[in-house]
Amino acid sequence: MERIRELNLVITGVGGQGQLFLSRVISETFLRLGIPSLVAETHGMSQRGGSVIVHVRIGDAVKAPTIPQKQAEIMIGMELIEAARYVDYLRDGGVAIVNEKLITPPGRNVKLKEDDLLKYLREKPIKLLTVRSSQRAVSLGIPLSANVHMFGAFIGLLEAVRTLDSSVDDVVKSVLPRRFLDQNLLLYRAGKEDIKKELNLEEIEKIKKILTEKY
Amino acid sequence: MKPYPVGKAVSLKKVLGIYSGVALLLGNEAIARGALESGVGVAAAYPGTPSSEIIGSLSEVAGDVGIYVEWSANEKVAFEFCWAAALSGVRAITAMKHVGLNVAADALMSSAYTGVEEGFVVVSADDPSMWSSQNEQDNRLYGLISYIPVFEPDSPGEAKELTKALFDFSARVKHPAILRTTTRLSHARGPVELGPIPKVKTKGSFNPSPAHVLVPSNARIRRLELLKKFEAIQKELNSLPFNKVYGDGRVLIAAAGLSHAYVSEAISRLRLTNRVRVLKLTTVYPIPEDILVKAVDGVDEVVVVEELEPLVEMQVRTILHKRDIEIKVHGRELGERAYEMTLDRAEAMLRRIFNIPTTSRTVIAADEKPQLSIPPRPPVFCPGCPYRPLFFELRRLVNQQKIKAVFSGDIGCYSLAFYPPYGLQDTCVEMGGSIGLANGFSRVLEDALVVSVIGDSTFYHAGIPALVNSIYNQHPQVLIVLDNLVTAMTGHQPSPATRVDGRYIPIENVVRGIGAEFVSIVDPYDIAGVRREFLRAVEYTRKEKKTAVLIFRRKCALVALDEIREAGEEIVPYVVDLAKCIGCGICYNFFACPAIAGRDDKKASIDPELCIGCSACAPVCPVRAIQPSKPVDLSKTLKYWF
Numbered sequence: 001m002e003r004i005r006e007l008n009l010v011i012t013g014v015g016g017q018g019q020l021f022l023s024r025v026i027s028e029t030f031l032r033l034g035i036p037s038l039v040a041e042t043h044g045m046s047q048r049g050g051s052v053i054v055h056v057r058i059g060d061a062v063k064a065p066t067i068p069q070k071q072a073e074i075m076i077g078m079e080l081i082e083a084a085r086y087v088d089y090l091r092d093g094g095v096a097i098v099n100e101k102l103i104t105p106p107g108r109n110v111k112l113k114e115d116d117l118l119k120y121l122r123e124k125p126i127k128l129l130t131v132r133s134s135q136r137a138v139s140l141g142i143p144l145s146a147n148v149h150m151f152g153a154f155i156g157l158l159e160a161v162r163t164l165d166s167s168v169d170d171v172v173k174s175v176l177p178r179r180f181l182d183q184n185l186l187l188y189r190a191g192k193e194d195i196k197k198e199l200n201l202e203e204i205e206k207i208k209k210i211l212t213e214k215y
Numbered sequence: 216m217k218p219y220p221v222g223k224a225v226s227l228k229k230v231l232g233i234y235s236g237v238a239l240l241l242g243n244e245a246i247a248r249g250a251l252e253s254g255v256g257v258a259a260a261y262p263g264t265p266s267s268e269i270i271g272s273l274s275e276v277a278g279d280v281g282i283y284v285e286w287s288a289n290e291k292v293a294f295e296f297c298w299a300a301a302l303s304g305v306r307a308i309t310a311m312k313h314v315g316l317n318v319a320a321d322a323l324m325s326s327a328y329t330g331v332e333e334g335f336v337v338v339s340a341d342d343p344s345m346w347s348s349q350n351e352q353d354n355r356l357y358g359l360i361s362y363i364p365v366f367e368p369d370s371p372g373e374a375k376e377l378t379k380a381l382f383d384f385s386a387r388v389k390h391p392a393i394l395r396t397t398t399r400l401s402h403a404r405g406p407v408e409l410g411p412i413p414k415v416k417t418k419g420s421f422n423p424s425p426a427h428v429l430v431p432s433n434a435r436i437r438r439l440e441l442l443k444k445f446e447a448i449q450k451e452l453n454s455l456p457f458n459k460v461y462g463d464g465r466v467l468i469a470a471a472g473l474s475h476a477y478v479s480e481a482i483s484r485l486r487l488t489n490r491v492r493v494l495k496l497t498t499v500y501p502i503p504e505d506i507l508v509k510a511v512d513g514v515d516e517v518v519v520v521e522e523l524e525p526l527v528e529m530q531v532r533t534i535l536h537k538r539d540i541e542i543k544v545h546g547r548e549l550g551e552r553a554y555e556m557t558l559d560r561a562e563a564m565l566r567r568i569f570n571i572p573t574t575s576r577t578v579i580a581a582d583e584k585p586q587l588s589i590p591p592r593p594p595v596f597c598p599g600c601p602y603r604p605l606f607f608e609l610r611r612l613v614n615q616q617k618i619k620a621v622f623s624g625d626i627g628c629y630s631l632a633f634y635p636p637y638g639l640q641d642t643c644v645e646m647g648g649s650i651g652l653a654n655g656f657s658r659v660l661e662d663a664l665v666v667s668v669i670g671d672s673t674f675y676h677a678g679i680p681a682l683v684n685s686i687y688n689q690h691p692q693v694l695i696v697l698d699n700l701v702t703a704m705t706g707h708q709p710s711p712a713t714r715v716d717g718r719y720i721p722i723e724n725v726v727r728g729i730g731a732e733f734v735s736i737v738d739p740y741d742i743a744g745v746r747r748e749f750l751r752a753v754e755y756t757r758k759e760k761k762t763a764v765l766i767f768r769r770k771c772a773l774v775a776l777d778e779i780r781e782a783g784e785e786i787v788p789y790v791v792d793l794a795k796c797i798g799c800g801i802c803y804n805f806f807a808c809p810a811i812a813g814r815d816d817k818k819a820s821i822d823p824e825l826c827i828g829c830s831a832c833a834p835v836c837p838v839r840a841i842q843p844s845k846p847v848d849l850s851k852t853l854k855y856w857f
C-alpha cells in the first residue's frame with residue numbers, strides 16, 4: 001500500500017464504549033501495513049462514563065501526539081452528544097462517521113434529543129455519515145462491540161476512496177479479538193457495507209481529496 | 216519498520232518473548248520494557264494517573280521474568296523499597312504521578328545524599344492540563360532542589376531507550392535519576408523497537424558505610440560530596456546521546472522533552488526547516504552546558520520551547536549570561552505557563568518569531584460556534600457502584616433533616632460525589648486531606664457536623680496518621696471509610712484491604728487498634744442501614760465529642776461484575792413496571808444510575824445494555840416499580856460483592 005504522510009482521526013464517545021480498543025485495532029492494522037501511528041489515549045477519570053476523545057495520528061510525518069482543533073480529517077463518533085462536543089476537531093470538509101446512539105448524562109435533566117444533535121452536526125461544514133452501530137451490535141448478540149462495526153465503517157470509507165485495498169481484511173482478522181471472532185467479523189463487514197451505502201460517487205472524489213491532501 | 220510477528224495483541228506481556236521488531240506500546244509500557252531490557256530486579260509503586268501502567272505492566276510479567284514487583288502502601292514506601300534495593304546492588308524502578316513525588320520527597324532528598332550502588336530510576340509522570348489531577352506542578356523542579364538529574368523523552372520509542380540509558384547512567388554515577396514523563400507521553404501509544412531482555416539480578420548485598428547514616432556529622436560531609444558529584448554529573452550529561460543539535464539557521468529552537476515532538480512537527484508544517492537550528496534536550500535539568508554553548512554559535516536568537524514552568528529557559532539564560540554570550544532569549548513570554556503543549560501552541564510561538572500570519576483554516580468562525588448547548592459530561596459512578604446508594608441516601612437525609620454538615624472529602628472515585636445530584640464533597644484537596652482537614656474543622660466550626668470521607672486505598676496511603684491524631688486528640692468528626700476493597704480510580708490495583716490469596720488488613724482492625732470506640736460496618740446497598748448508622752454516629756460525636764468511624768463495605772462493581780461473569784453466573788437486568796411507575800424521577804434524577812433514563816412521559820426506563828442487575832435501585836423506588844426482568848436469586852452472587 002502507498003505511504004501516508006499524515007492522516008488525523010479523532011475517536012469520541014462516552015468512557016466505557018471502547019474507544020481505546022478501537023484506536024488500538026486501527027493503529028495495529030496500519031502497523032501491519034507498514035505505516036506508523038501515534039495514539040493519544042484517554043485513561044484515568046474520564047473512563048468512568050465521562051467524555052472521551054482519543055487522538056489517532058497515522059503516517060510518517062507524525063510526531064506530536066495530539067491533533068489541534070480543525071485539523072482532523074476523520075471523526076469516529078460513538079455517541080451523539082460527544083460527537084457534537086468535539087466536531088470542531090474536524091477540518092472543513094472532514095468526514096464524521098457517527099453512531100446514532102444517544103447517552104444522556106445521568107442526573108442532569110438533559111432534554112436533548114437525537115434529532116437536535118443530528119441537525120446540529122448537519123449544519124457544520126463537514127460530511128456527516130451516520131451508522132447504527134449500537135443497534136447492529138445488539139442484533140448480532142454482542143452489544144458491547146459497536147466499536148467493531150464502527151471500525152468496519154472506517155475501513156470501508158478508506159476503501160471507498162481507494163486508499164486501502166482489500167488485503168486489509170486479512171490483517172483485520174489478525175487484529176480482532178479471538179473471542180467472538182466470527183460475530184466480530186460479521187459486524188466488521190456490516191460496518192463496511194453500511195458506510196458504502198452512505199456514500200455516492202461524486203462525493204467520493206471530494207472526500208478523497210480531503211482525506212489524502214496531507215498523504 | 217518490521218512489525219513483530221502477526222497474531223499478538225498489544226501489551227507488555229504479549230511481546231515479552233520477542234526480542235526484535237517493532238511493537239505499538241504505550242509510553243508507560245515502553246518504560247517498563249526499557250526497565251526489563253536493563254535487567255531491573257525490583258519495581259514498586261503506589262498507583263496514580265498517568266503513571267500506573269509502568270508498574271502495572273511489570274507486575275503482569277513479574278512471574279515470567281522472575282523479578283519482584285509490588286504495589287506499595289504509598290509513594291514514599293515504594294520509593295524506599297526501591298532505594299534499599301539499589302543500595303544493595305539490585306536495579307530498581309519506582310513510578311508515581313507528580314503529586315506522588317511530594318509524598319516521597321523526604322526520601323528523594325536523602326537518596327541524593329546516600330547515592331546508590333546500582334541503577335535507580337524514579338519515574339515522575341506529570342499531568343499538564345490536569346486531566347486526572349488536583350494540580351499542575353512541574354516536577355522537573357525537583358531536580359533543582361534534590362540535586363538529582365531529570366530526563367524527559369519525546370516519544371514512546373525514545374522512552375524505552377532512555378530508560379535503558381538511565382539505568383546504566385545511574386549505576387555509573389552511583390546516583391538516582393528522575394525520568395520525567397507527562398500524560399501525553401505516558402499515554403501515547405506508538406512504535407517501539409524491541410530489544411533483548413537479559414538475565415536479571417534480584418538479590419544483592421549491603422555494605423555498611425557512614426554515607427548511609429545521615430546523622431548531622433555525616434550529612435555535612437555528604438552535602439559537600441553531593442555538590443562535587445553533581446558537578447561531575449553535569450559534565451557527564453554532555454556525552455549522553457539523546458541531546459542533539461540538527462538543522463541550521465539564524466534561530467536556535469531549544470526544545471525540552473516532549474515539546475520537541477510538537478515543535479519539530481510545527482517547524483515542518485510552517486516550512487521553516489531551512490531557517491532554524493534545533494537543540495533537542497532530553498536532559499532537562501541540568502541542561503548540557505557545552506552542547507548549548509556550541510549550539511548558540513552563530514545564531515541571533517534562542518527560542519526555548521517547554522511545558523509549564525520556564526525551567527530550561529532559566530538555565531539557558533544563566534549559562535549564556537555566565538559565559539558572556541549576548542543573544543536574545545525567548546521563552547515563556549511567547550507561550551503559556553498553564554496547561555499542556557499542543558501543536559497549535561508550538562506553531563503560534565514560531566509564527567511570532569518568524570512573523571507568519573495565521574491561516575483561516577485553523578480558526579473556528581464565529582458562525583460555527585455552537586448554537587446548541589452541549590451538556591457537560593463529567594465522569595460518574597458506574598452502574599452498580601456501591602457509592603451511589605450511599606451518597607443518594609446521605610443527600611436525602613441531610614436535606615430532610617436540614618443537617619448542617621461539612622463533608623471533608625478525599626481523592627478517589629468518591630470525589631465524584633461533588634457533582635450533582637449528590638453534592639457531598641465540600642473539600643477534596645490531596646490524599647489523606649479528608650481526615651486531616653476534618654481535624655481542624657471539627658475544632659473551629661461552631662455548629663456544623665464534620666464528616667470526613669476516605670476510600671480504603673487512601674486510608675492506608677495517608678489517612679492513618681490523621682486518624683491517629685483525631686482519636687488521640689479527641690476531635691469530634693464522623694469518619695466514613697468507603698471500603699470497596701480495591702484502588703478503583705486508578706484501575707483496580709490492590710490496596711491493603713484487597714484480598715490476595717485470602718490475605719488482607721481489615722480496616723476495622725486498624726481503626727479499633729488506634730482506639731476508636733464507635734466503629735460500625737455497613738453495606739451501602741442497605742439504605743435503611745446507612746440512615747440508621749449515620750444518625751447513630753452523629754449522635755455519638757455530638758454527645759461524646761469524639762471520633763466515630765463508619766465503614767461502608769461493598770466491592771467495586773467493576774471488579775464484582777468481572778468475577779460474576781468469570782464464574783459464569785447469569786446477569787439479570789432490572790426493568791421498570793410501567794403500570795406501577797408514577798414518574799416521580801427519584802431513580803433517574805437523584806439516584807442517577809447511568810442505566811436509568813426518564814422517558815418523555817416522565818416514567819423511568821432501564822437500558823438493558825448498561826444495567827448489571829445489581830439491584831441497588833430497587834429499594835429507592837417509592838412504589839416498588841423496579842424489579843428484576845425475570846426471577847433471580849441474588850444470594851447466589853452475593854459472595855462476589857464482599
Ligand SMILES: Cc1ncc(C[n+]2csc(CCOP(=O)(O)OP(=O)(O)O)c2C)c(N)n1
Nearest residue numbers: 263315626627628670671672673702703704
Ligand atoms: C499522592 C497521590 N498519589 C496518587 C494519587 C492518585 N489517586 C487518585 S485516587 C487514588 C485511589 C483512590 O483509591 P481509594 O481511596 O480506595 O478510592 P476508590 O477510587 O477505590 O473509590 C489514587 C491512587 C493522588 N491523587 N495523589
